Amino acid sequence: MSNDPKEAALRYASTSAEAFRDNADLVGSLGATEWENATGCAKWDMRALEGHIVGEAVWFPHLIREVVDGEPPLPGEVWGELAELPGDDLASRIRGAADELVRNVENASPDDLQKPADLGWMTIPLWQGLFVAVMEGVYHNWDARASRDPRAAIPTAWALVLAERMPVMAGFLARQEELQDAKGRYLLEVGDGVGPVNLKVDGQVVVEGGSVSSPDATLNLSADQYVRLIVGRFPLGPAIDRGEVSLSGDRRRAESLNHVFKGIANE
Template sequence: MTAVPVEDLRAVLGTVADLIDGVGPGEWNNPTPCPEWEVRDLVNHMVLGHRLFTGILRGEATVAPGALDPAAADLLSDDPAASYRAAAEGLLLAFGQPGVLEQDFHVPVGRVPGFAAVHLRAVEELAHGWDLAQATDQQPRFPDAVVERQLEFTRDKLADVPPDQSPFAPPQPVPEHSPPLDRLAALLGRATRPDR
């Protein structure tokens, strides 16, 4: 089994961590493209996601209603970037366990093999990285090749997710020549702007 999905996830997590480092002191309460979430809520949601998946992969947690709701628990310290990096490292270690990519796990969208769970985390972080960049006027630096692989995975698998379990809004229109990240964001329900 190839390690490329885990390496792609590592690259995505590193870029998101850099975006979090770039959040200014006065930007944590900025609105985001995610309705009802400010920047701090969004980052907390991502940390909750890492911690939940880490627990699931280690057999120490199960999916529970509201588990990813940032109002349920604040896992960010006075240094949100450090909290994010620690949770991301824990997730990567969990995905690095022998045999994890071949096992099946019950995650928020249903039962999936570990191989698909890696992609799900990468796609989630790409989408929320895009959200964070929009909210804080940053330019995300995700490698295009990584985004293209996640875009292909998402196109193939999104139809398999039951509508009532999809964490994403319906796809939005986007010009075909748009960068891969904008095409992925639009596929996942984000309204992209051609001038960005």
């Protein structure tokens, strides 16, 4: 994949927009009793999850306007109002925001996309910040889909975009207090064109492309399984038992990766 800022920003915007639109379709089909159902994000039921998704969908295109045009941030009360929208209105806002996200990136210049964007917890170039939109759109759409089907999968095309920056995100998402029990070298043989991934846990988590000799455990994963593993949404034990993932080496150590990568808001 190209790392040209404009091409990457368009790829991130179009992928997240596809996921947001898919989520809007799901929201439009929800029955009255489904809003209280559990989701793939352990701390949120469907109502809370969709309140978060609509906020993120609206926030990212506005962030581009803040960076490019100098617009002020949206008022704080907007987020609570969005979260309380009835289902049809919520779906409409998500879908409209997805369209605006792509349009705003298309209209941004390469220089605009290099400008710093304040994400609240870090400031990075705008084009890189748009990768977070992919994470929000794709992972939380999966969370919503998993409410109906716990065996739901992330579409391969979306998973491949997420996989681009998993080596960076893995170190950020790893739980430091769990590293000692998971100490070792892991080889993730990731399909769908991703290739081998070398994951080392030794006081920190380092993830690099390429193979490694004599790993403690080797796992064969699809792109979907790989990107869900890193964010705490792919329990390895049941998948190994069902034959969905093949393992060679130390099973206990392999399953310890689920403790290292528990995810955010997903304990």
